[in-house]
Amino acid sequence: MKSSYILLSLFALVACNVLDLYTTQSGDGTYYGPDNNSGNCGIYPVPSQISSATQGLNVAMNAPQYFGSAACGLCLQVTGNGTGSGSNPITGTFLVFVNDQCPECKPGDLDLAKNGDGRWKISWKVVDCPVGDSKIQYSYQSISQYYIKLQPRNNRIALNYISIQDPTSGTYFAMTRTSDNYFTLPDSYNAKPLTFPIKIQLVAFNGQVLNDTVPQEVECNSAVEVLISQFHLSLLLSLKLYKVLALAQDQALLPV
Structure with a gap:
């Protein structure tokens, strides 16, 4: 449980820092x-x-x-x-x-x-980025039954993190964010080989959550629209940090 709190604290710290930029x-x-x-x-x-x-x-x-x-x-x-x-x-x-x-x-x-x-x-x-009514896009640098490296783009509000579901337990694990702005599987994710489509959740810095599935039939290094939705306008920014913490706890992130 201690490492769970550390993980949540890291997300909360980043969220607080990015919210300051508003x-x-x-x-x-x-x-x-x-x-x-x-x-x-x-x-x-x-x-x-x-x-x-x-x-x-x-x-x-x-x-x-x-x-x-x-x-x-x-x-x-x-x-x-x-x-x-x-x-x-x-x-x-x-x-x-x-x-x-x-x-x-x-x-x-x-x-x-x-x-x-x-x-x-x-x-x-x-x-907020002026995306109109367009959808969030994904760009995949790599995807297989054992590895995913994906990058959401065209999002109205910046992402705090992405979590990926273990289909056996139903638990969501926070994906690892890389310095080149991609997300990969965390070391704690053991549901391999992967079974597609995989459920993921995208969490914005103001606490909004979008649910989606990751298909395997995609072309790497090209942007594709997968989500059926888009983040709303950032009206919830005044709710600040405790909203992010509450949402993270609801997703039952496991220790890493």
Whole structure:
């Protein structure tokens, strides 16, 4: 039971950190040139409605607020007033998509994936991604009877974690999140070989839960829509941490 509480505490800590990003952050905005589909988050191509709303502008999140890839897929509203130094001031308010990590950036900093020069004062906060009525998508890097590495994308609200069901016991196990923004089977998951389709649950940072099944007949390294639903608008963010903890306990996560 002790390790269960540790696991829940880790999810709660990450959730708390990401929820903080819904309040205004301040730092420096810089440029690192086009990312050429090489960002650490690996969300390529960027879902069409998000790409249209951001005009294709990705950013690298500073390392302290990258949260081990939990910041991947966030949409940020950025504002700059041209204060700073260099040749290309950051001005106005615009939307960007987190698809990379900036190892040398400090808390509050963002590195824009476009050509430019200078260091400029900015403020920003997380907003719901403009996905309209489209569904969440999955991209599989690998899937077999013994291994899964999948990445949800096109979600309106960022994911806290995914849990996968052991079909024999009915228990859900939290999947392991990787630094490149994928989810894999936890070491504690022993229901192998896998029997498809497999039930999973996606839990957003504001506590919303979506239920789905993972099919095996998918093409790796391509995005497919599987879910019949999408996260709602983030109206529950004010409920904060205890909602996440309550939902995690309801899912009866086992020790890892």
